[in-house]
Amino acid sequence: MSDSSWTRVPSTPSAPPAPGRDLVPGLLRSLDPLLRGWLPRQRWFAGKGLPIGRFGLAAATELVPPGGRLGPLGLLHLLVDVEQPGRAPDCYQLLLGAHPLLPPALVRAALGPAVGGPYDGLTLYDAPHDPRLAALLLERLRLPGRSGPLRFTAEPHAEFPPGLAPRVSTAEQSNTSLVYGDAYILKLFRRVSPGTNPDLELSLALARAGSTRVAEPVAWFEADDPRGPDAGEPFTLGVLQRYLPGSQDGWALALASVEEDGDFRAEAAGLGRATAEVHASLAAALPVRPLGGPALERIAAGMARRLDETAAEVPAVRPYAGALRAAFDDLAKAGAGGAAGAGPGQVLVQRIHGDLHLGQALRGPDGAWVLIDFEGEPARPLAERRRPAPPVQDVAGMLRSFDYAAHHSGNGPWAARHRDAFCSGYAEVAGLDPRDQPVLIRAFETDKAVYEARYEARHRPAWLPIPLSALARLASTP
Numbered sequence: 445m446s447d448s449s450w451t452r453v454p455s456t457p458s459a460p461p462a463p464g465r466d467l468v469p470g471l472l473r474s475l476d477p478l479l480r481g482w483l484p485r486q487r488w489f490a491g492k493g494l495p496i497g498r499f500g501l502a503a504a505t506e507l508v509p510p511g512g513r514l515g516p517l518g519l520l521h522l523l524v525d526v527e528q529p530g531r532a533p534d535c536y537q538l539l540l541g542a543h544p545l546l547p548p549a550l551v552r553a554a555l556g557p558a559v560g561g562p563y564d565g566l567t568l569y570d571a572p573h574d575p576r577l578a579a580l581l582l583e584r585l586r587l588p589g590r591s592g593p594l595r596f597t598a599e600p601h602a603e604f605p606p607g608l609a610p611r612v613s614t615a616e617q618s619n620t621s622l623v624y625g626d627a628y629i630l631k632l633f634r635r636v637s638p639g640t641n642p643d644l645e646l647s648l649a650l651a652r653a654g655s656t657r658v659a660e661p662v663a664w665f666e667a668d669d670p671r672g673p674d675a676g677e678p679f680t681l682g683v684l685q686r687y688l689p690g691s692q693d694g695w696a697l698a699l700a701s702v703e704e705d706g707d708f709r710a711e712a713a714g715l716g717r718a719t720a721e722v723h724a725s726l727a728a729a730l731p732v733r734p735l736g737g738p739a740l741e742r743i744a745a746g747m748a749r750r751l752d753e754t755a756a757e758v759p760a761v762r763p764y765a766g767a768l769r770a771a772f773d774d775l776a777k778a779g780a781g782g783a784a785g786a787g788p789g790q791v792l793v794q795r796i797h798g799d800l801h802l803g804q805a806l807r808g809p810d811g812a813w814v815l816i817d818f819e820g821e822p823a824r825p826l827a828e829r830r831r832p833a834p835p836v837q838d839v840a841g842m843l844r845s846f847d848y849a850a851h852h853s854g855n856g857p858w859a860a861r862h863r864d865a866f867c868s869g870y871a872e873v874a875g876l877d878p879r880d881q882p883v884l885i886r887a888f889e890t891d892k893a894v895y896e897a898r899y900e901a902r903h904r905p906a907w908l909p910i911p912l913s914a915l916a917r918l919a920s921t922p
Contacts, residue, residue, distance in 0.1 A: 471563070516545075542569075581622070640830075643819035690808065720874040734793075760901075791884070
């Protein structure tokens with residue numbers, strides 16, 4: 445694209461910054477007003493509705509300095525700490541393009557012109573939306589090594605065909621994804637913290653174990669902990685995985701079936717088998733341990749606490765709270781009694797998906813299911829998302845998703861048929877039917893529905909009747 449296709453944004457003229465200069469002096473001061481206007485508008489920003497107190501610059505790396513090999517075009521990588529009242533500081537990954545001119549196609553991605561600091565006179569914008577900079581990021585992933593605090597890694601077998609045109613996916617909410625041709629998808633984690641992201645950790649473990657139920661990672665990049673090399677684990681910043689062209693997500697397929705009152709049971713059973721295969725592969729690749737009675741009691745106490753917090757915030761939950769608490773009391777009793785009543789056999793914990801629902805499953809053109817997005821619930825702390833849990837937690841999440849699909853279109857009987865089909869498929873592979881663990885499955889499904897009620901009340905009030913109908917059903921379950 446020639447400079448003639450770019451539009452100049454009014455700003456103070458300035459010479460391009462010289463490569464190799466110190467970025468820190470003046471950078472955050474010049475970014476502050478731009479970030480205050482831009483960050484709250486992003487889908488992935490977690491602190492919506494709260495004022496921003498202050499920013500902190502955790503790390504700044506010029507992947508391409510303006511005035512370098514791309515002429516006036518630059519690519520800046522930032523880790524920015526954001527402080528807001530009432531919540532712990534969050535660290536966000538930003539990839540910013542810099543140029544004196546802005547093409548019309550990138551106007552919507554603009555933060556605005558920098559005033560002062562090392563980028564004075566350049567317009568800054570969200571770099572993933574610029575195909576040239578997105579292509580440059582893929583080029584950098586081809587070459588393992590370091591760029592300042594950033595470390596790029598590729599699997600030995602990784603192949604990078606030339607000419608992969610990038611485009612921004614519209615499907616992400618808590619992250620940003622770039623699709624390269626029909627070959628790869630790069631997930632850029634926006635809200636980051638020390639520790640390996642489970643989406644990399646678990647996908648890599650599954651792929652290396654030979655699982656076909658995962659989109660295997662081929663490259664990734666991380667950052668050293670900004671507090672120092674001995675302070676903590678690296679931050680996972682992005683994962684490049686195999687793209688699955690022609691696939692359809694389970695949520696869209698289920699909604700179509702509900703609308704037609706169709707028979708989706710064969711697909712639901714297949715998804716159950718795929719889930720059980722993933723659990724078996726994770727159990728073979730990563731540690732598994734028995735869950736002691738005190739641990740079950742602590743899990744039950746956490747569920748009861750979340751119920752109390754939700755009932756205090758969402759008045760519509762209060763009529764069911766007493767009956768729902770019985771599910772958590774039964775789980776605590778199972779722990780006190782050595783897991784008696786939790787189902788046949790010992791309760792084991794292992795690494796699981798952590799946020800499994802129909803939207804996290806893709807059915808390929810060959811009919812095979814693949815599970816995606818192993819990062820767990822993004823709102824939960826990373827340490828919690830990496831913690832082993834009973835596999836029935838994933839099952840409960842999927843059962844809730846079938847319920848959501850059905851009630852979204854007002855077809856409750858459809859949910860019961862397909863919940864049963866999923867459990868039957870799971871049991872074929874696992875050798876254990878989740879329905880034979882009534883105490884566990886009821887507690888985890890109730891906890892998930894409580895979480896949904898709080899989420900919907902905050903973000904989608906029109907959808908609140910969906911989890912409320914589940915809570916009414918679960919409250920009446922003996």
